Amino acid sequence: MESSASSTRREATRQKLYEAAVTLIAEQGFSATTVDEIAERAGVAKGTVYYNFASKSVLFEELLRHGVGLLTASLKDAAERTVLEGGSKVDALDAMIRAGLLFIDRYPAFTQLYVAELWRTNRAWQSTLMVVRQQAVAVVEDVLRAGVANGELSEEIDIPLTAAALVGMVLVAALDWQSFQPERSLDDVHAALSRLLQGRVSGSR
Numbered sequence: 001m002e003s004s005a006s007s008t009r010r011e012a013t014r015q016k017l018y019e020a021a022v023t024l025i026a027e028q029g030f031s032a033t034t035v036d037e038i039a040e041r042a043g044v045a046k047g048t049v050y051y052n053f054a055s056k057s058v059l060f061e062e063l064l065r066h067g068v069g070l071l072t073a074s075l076k077d078a079a080e081r082t083v084l085e086g087g088s089k090v091d092a093l094d095a096m097i098r099a100g101l102l103f104i105d106r107y108p109a110f111t112q113l114y115v116a117e118l119w120r121t122n123r124a125w126q127s128t129l130m131v132v133r134q135q136a137v138a139v140v141e142d143v144l145r146a147g148v149a150n151g152e153l154s155e156e157i158d159i160p161l162t163a164a165a166l167v168g169m170v171l172v173a174a175l176d177w178q179s180f181q182p183e184r185s186l187d188d189v190h191a192a193l194s195r196l197l198q199g200r201v202s203g204s205r
Helices: 004-028 035-042 046-052 056-084 090-106 108-119 126-149 159-180 186-197
Strands: none
Touching: 004 035, 004 046, 004 056, 004 108, 035 046, 035 056, 056 090, 056 108, 056 126, 090 108, 090 126, 090 159, 090 186, 108 126, 108 159, 126 159, 159 186
16 A cells, blocks of 8 residues: 555656646647656656556546646635635625636646637547536536525526536636736736626616
């Protein structure tokens, strides 16, 4: 059985490989990125890549699981913290928007990759991508469902589509912010999305 020290070491190595792979693939695409380059960027031997992952495809699939897992955990944490502090379900959704923006700000290369891969249909990891996407969206669905149940949100809302729209809004707005409006602060972007969430976009008439 693996000792806790070697397990921690292995986890640190995998983390280095994830970071190297995500940066390279974001820069030059999946097909153009070689295992040699990933190993070199991570500062490990090529054999170490294959020791941790059976192939480049498996590494990428695990990278998607790992990244979306981190996003899902941060969304869940934001919602749970808001509830503990006595906030409403809309407050919880607002906190999740901020958590999503913070995640994307911290992992911009991963987010670009994830969004790009969502639209490809011929990849071996398409089913994995759908599963991990659903995990992130499900966290938002849970909060929407609870908001409908307690009368805070309208019973007319389409929960799966609304949850997907909120996640999509955060992803696309954040990428737009980073690519075309980098001078804006995270607070600025959050405030704009918050107004959308709370229906404060229309005039006061």
